[in-house]
Amino acid sequence: LEQPPPDLPVQPTKVKRLCKTHNSITVNGQFPGPTLEVNNGDTLVIHVVNKARYNVTIHWHGVRQMTTAWADGPEFITQCPIRPGGSYTYKFTISGQEGTLWWHAHSSWLRATVYGAIIIHPKAGDSYPFLKPKRDTVIALGEWWDANPIDVIREATRTGAAPNVSDAYTMNGQPGDLYKCSSKDTIIVPVDSGETNLIRVINSALNQQLFFTIANHKLTVVGADASYVKPFTTSVLMLGPGQTTDVLIKADQPPARYYIVARAYASAQGAPFDNTTTTAILEYKTASCQAKCKTSKPIMPRLPAYNDTATATAFTTSFRSPRKVDVPTEIDENLFITAGLGINQCPPKTRARNCQGPNGTRFTASMNNVSFVLPSNFSLLQAHHQGVRGVFTTDFPAKPPVRFDYTGNVSRSLWQPTRGTKVYRLKYGSRVQIVLQGTNIFTAENHPIHLHGYDFYILAEGFGNFNPKTDTAKFNLVDPPLRNTVSLPVKGWAVIRFVADNPGVWIMHCHLDVHIGWGLATVFLVDNGVGPMQQLEQPPPDLPVC
Numbered sequence: 001l002e003q004p005p006p007d008l009p010v011q012p013t014k015v016k017r018l019c020k021t022h023n024s025i026t027v028n029g030q031f032p033g034p035t036l037e038v039n040n041g042d043t044l045v046i047h048v049v050n051k052a053r054y055n056v057t058i059h060w061h062g063v064r065q066m067t068t069a070w071a072d073g074p075e076f077i078t079q080c081p082i083r084p085g086g087s088y089t090y091k092f093t094i095s096g097q098e099g100t101l102w103w104h105a106h107s108s109w110l111r112a113t114v115y116g117a118i119i120i121h122p123k124a125g126d127s128y129p130f131l132k133p134k135r136d137t138v139i140a141l142g143e144w145w146d147a148n149p150i151d152v153i154r155e156a157t158r159t160g161a162a163p164n165v166s167d168a169y170t171m172n173g174q175p176g177d178l179y180k181c182s183s184k185d186t187i188i189v190p191v192d193s194g195e196t197n198l199i200r201v202i203n204s205a206l207n208q209q210l211f212f213t214i215a216n217h218k219l220t221v222v223g224a225d226a227s228y229v230k231p232f233t234t235s236v237l238m239l240g241p242g243q244t245t246d247v248l249i250k251a252d253q254p255p256a257r258y259y260i261v262a263r264a265y266a267s268a269q270g271a272p273f274d275n276t277t278t279t280a281i282l283e284y285k286t287a288s289c290q291a292k293c294k295t296s297k298p299i300m301p302r303l304p305a306y307n308d309t310a311t312a313t314a315f316t317t318s319f320r321s322p323r324k325v326d327v328p329t330e331i332d333e334n335l336f337i338t339a340g341l342g343i344n345q346c347p348p349k350t351r352a353r354n355c356q357g358p359n360g361t362r363f364t365a366s367m368n369n370v371s372f373v374l375p376s377n378f379s380l381l382q383a384h385h386q387g388v389r390g391v392f393t394t395d396f397p398a399k400p401p402v403r404f405d406y407t408g409n410v411s412r413s414l415w416q417p418t419r420g421t422k423v424y425r426l427k428y429g430s431r432v433q434i435v436l437q438g439t440n441i442f443t444a445e446n447h448p449i450h451l452h453g454y455d456f457y458i459l460a461e462g463f464g465n466f467n468p469k470t471d472t473a474k475f476n477l478v479d480p481p482l483r484n485t486v487s488l489p490v491k492g493w494a495v496i497r498f499v500a501d502n503p504g505v506w507i508m509h510c511h512l513d514v515h516i517g518w519g520l521a522t523v524f525l526v527d528n529g530v531g532p533m534q535q536l537e538q539p540p541p542d543l544p545v546c
Ligand code: C2O
Pocket: 059, 061, 074, 104, 106, 242, 450, 452, 507, 509, 511
């Protein structure tokens, strides 16, 4: 007899943080939501039931979703939202991925509280490429607002201003003991002297790259975005929203309590950001420490300054695949995509109070000067599958409309992108290179660029304008890391490659949610191939339609 799949209810739940009780949207009444623990090769069937008063969808961030784009989750891209009272069964298989991913709401700003970890163990009988750790701990970094996050983004969308920054960073939903009313709920991570533990760090913050460190302990990085990496040792991690990093730590310090801390890496000049620090405590369980440790003040690490781009870059460029990999050497599609902010004039006759961006404008953002507009009455995948016209156009440009000094002083005439639901069409199996180029339009910032439905190799990254003559020599075609999110350096570039072997409609966007709303996204439409694993499956019967 077939068992019905387990329910994941999305529902309002009382959550107390920073001295106040909120009615937050959670999954299963838990904040953060439940951790899904699976093996490589498992098929997951998850019945999401919407018991909240908002539309919702769930995205399984980093899961490749081979031929199952219907289960990917971004609202109006691969499905219409699950309406209040509705439900949808996500079904997909984890194939060839091991390590840490996560799931989150992909609808407005619901993911502030609707998220959780996905732990992917090796197949039964397979082993890790490192000694099996004694303990396995998830630390999901997040952001907390004293207000309802949906109200924060609605208000900003109405006025065109930047939304309020968060009131706290969190680890597994807890701000930690440096914040008011948070001390007794600070997360404790236990260790025994001498053991080596795995810590899975996820940046699930909405809008902030974060530094992460543990006092006096070396971090040996062994994985990222559910791919293993050549191990390297560091004292500081930097994760953009969307990224995961698996580290081994050896409990080789005198038994005591050590702070685990995270704080902003804020690359934008002059932009406001949350400058607070979230903490958890690494606590030695060793007998000699028990009494003393419970009461002793944890040891505080040194963290890089909020604007320490050198440390952030040193970390993000340390990644290698564990061995030689199969990077496409020939290229069928060579794209050059700019990513950055901008501003738009307010519609004529808008009253000033409805236009509170810089100097009476509205904030916007774009790729190749196109500010992406989500459809509102159809999903792109459905429109593509049924051949419905008028929902999107296939004229997303392969390069910016004009060449300019991307990272210099950008002329004001370039500050206003056009708006549209433009996609870029890729033939099944084409070998794709994308040069991502950050711009200095309005202001420059590090953008965590995430591609759905694919992992890609990061061949190189650097600062300034990408120069095809000299920068191609820097490409790592031997052992580049495989990721689903790349930290595009502030006023810099990154080059990625992948083979378009997953049919469907896939969004690529900045994972700072404030930038998605401003249009920092584009979409790839990948045609079907002819073989059996080369075609998009039929839509599930309960797919939410608009
Ligand atoms: Cu984790 Cu489209 O996102």
